[in-house]
Each structure stands twice: as C-alpha cells, then as structure tokens.
Amino acid sequence: MALAHTILTLLSYSPASGYDISKRFEEDISCYWKASQQQIYRELGKMAKQGWVTHQSIPQAGKPDKKIYELTPVGETELLRWFAEPSEPTPIREDLLVKVLAGPYLPRDLLHQELKHRRHLHERQLSDYHAMEQCFLGASEPTSAEQFRYLTLRRGIRYEESWIDWCDEVMAVLAQMEN
C-alpha cells in the first residue's frame, strides 16, 4: 500500500503530472521505493477513485495533454494516518544471500564471480550517491526539505557501504577456504 503513500508524499511537496512523478521515481525515489511507470499510473487511478487526489487535464502544444495531480484534504488525512502508523522493516528477499547459503554445494569460483559482480554494482551505486551528496553538502542554508532528503541519501550510502564490506568479508573467507 505504500506506493500510494509515496505518491501522496511527493504530491505533498507540490502538484505534479503522472509523468513527472514517474520521472521522480526513476531519478531517486526508486532508491527507497521502486515502482514502474505502469504501476504509478494504475495507483494514481485508484487514488483518484478514493478521492485522495484530483487531477486537471492541461492541453499542450505538440505533446499529449498532461494531467496534473494534487492532494485533496482526504488525501492529506490519509497521508497523516499512514505516517502515524508504526511501520515494519521491509521483508527481505535477496538472491545473493541464498547463493551464499548454496555455497557448500556449488562451484566456489561462481560464487566468487558473483560477489565481485555485486561488489562492483554496489560500488557504482555508492559512487552515484557520493556525487549526489556533494550537492547537499554544498548548500549553505539547506531547507528542511533538503535536510530530510539528505537523510534518505545517507541511508542509501550506509546500505551500499555495508554491502561492500560484507562482500569483502565473504571473499576473504572464500580465499581462506582455498588454503
């Protein structure tokens, strides 16, 4: 259900079209809430039915009409209700951990390759996060919105760092097992 709430959150910042929301997800929201374009439009349709958002069609020259969505008071109430509700950590479903569990019975070199591959992916993401961090650190008087956004980035940085450290740990143990 929290895709709807993620969208409500974005609309609490400012009204936006479905397309803009989708672009926002692509750019950075997917770091903490992944959703496809189709999912977003589907959800917006449901949210409109529930009265959480309204939209206005705006004709555009040379492009299809755009629908600008905004929060309704009912939508604001729903966002607050959800915000006040204690959350649970997201359920984990992580292939790499299953692969490590399969480690005793499958080829060690494949696991080693997989760990290198994943370390590389996480390093790349961390590098992107550090680049994004530079923008935040350069701000002399950050707005509170900017501060909160920076904190979400901080979580991303910690997450990637901990994956890299763990990959190193596993590879060290693999190396030890070879001796």
Add this chain to the structure above:
Amino acid sequence: MALAHTILTLLSYSPASGYDISKRFEEDISCYWKASQQQIYRELGKMAKQGWVTHQSIPQAGKPDKKIYELTPVGETELLRWFAEPSEPTPIREDLLVKVLAGPYLPRDLLHQELKHRRHLHERQLSDYHAMEQCFLGASEPTSAEQFRYLTLRRGIRYEESWIDWCDEVMAVLAQMEN
C-alpha cells in the same frame, strides 16, 4: 523466481517435507528470503510440475501423511544455472525512508516516535542475531556449510547495525532542528 531457488538450495542440503521447509523459513531463512507457508506449498507444487523436485508420501501415526521432497537431477541443473547467473540487488521498498521524505510537512514528533520504534525493532533483531552468532563462534571445527551460514548471519548483523546507526543519525538531526 528465487523462492523456488531458495527451496532448491534447502533441498540441496537434504530432502525435506513441505512443513520442515516452512519451519526452516520461519526460523532463519526469512532473514534473507521471506515466504509464507502457502507460498511455499504453492511453489513446491509448481516445482514438482516442472520436474525439479519429486516427493514421496509417508504415512504417519497420529498425524497427517507427510510429503518428503527431494531434488531431481533437472532440479540440480536449474539450481546451478541460477547460481551462475549474475544477480541484481533486490528492489527496495522501505516505508521509513518515505516517512523521512514526508518529514518536512508532517509532525516531527510522529517521525521521532517512528524512528525510536524502528530503532527498537532493529536492536531486537540484532540481539537475536548476536545470540545466534554465539553458536557459530563456539564451533571449533566448523563445516563449510556452517561457515557459509555464518556469513549469511554476518550480513544480517551488518544490516541491522547500519539501520540502528542511521536511526541515531536522523534523530540527532531532528534534535538539532528543534534548536
């Protein structure tokens, strides 16, 4: 698709009933692959149809018959194929990060409560993991299976630690914002 592969991985260790597999998930596999009992049985049915596993019904006194599942050679081939395939990090969908993003526009005290609640949950999980770690650290000559299992636990420990550290960081920034 990796629920099937998680089950294949478990069966690579030894044949097991659906119920035993389900208990294994409940006990520790859910730390890195969450699945419900119904999902597991559904998946086992599919896997049997695909020829990845076979099962034998064993009558039991005082209890329903049990089905013991085991890997087929086709199942082993599938597990190896999947193992060799590069994986992607799991998509993230984390309520707490969305709540932080909503932070500028919603009551700060609610966010503070949520962070405390989540810090507490992660601390509790970390404590459980440390208790489990003791069993591994006590082993004088761990089998390779035990070593690999320990590494999955190490990931859990790092994950929980990084959440706790981040909650502390956010709460510190919240406290600063109040001044």
Add this chain to the structure above:
DNA sequence: TTGACATATTCAACAAGTTGAGTATAAGCT
C-alpha cells in the same frame, strides 16, 4: 468441552509487481 498449539497439507480471493504492448505528438539522426 473448548481453545491453543503442534504436525501436515491445500484452496481461494485479492493485491501488488512485472513485463509487454499500445496510443498520441514531436524532434533528431542515419
């Protein structure tokens, strides 16, 4: 007796996620 819990398994309904396909309009490049 009833309710809770355990061993064992299965079915159903719905929601959310994934992937493919498509519509419309336009610009730019090969």
Add this chain to the structure above:
DNA sequence: AGCTTATACTCAACTTGTTGAATATGTCAA
C-alpha cells in the same frame, strides 16, 4: 523512411505476495 528519444498516458496478462479459510490428527490446560 525508420529508429531512437522525449513528453504523456493506458491496457493486458501473468506472476508473486498476502491473507483468510479449511482439512486431518493429536496433546494439554482451563
């Protein structure tokens, strides 16, 4: 012209996740 990309949005089909319900047999405690 065809392909790619961009702005904008929608529909469909299937898979996976969630929750509820149920079956069968048994033990134990209130």
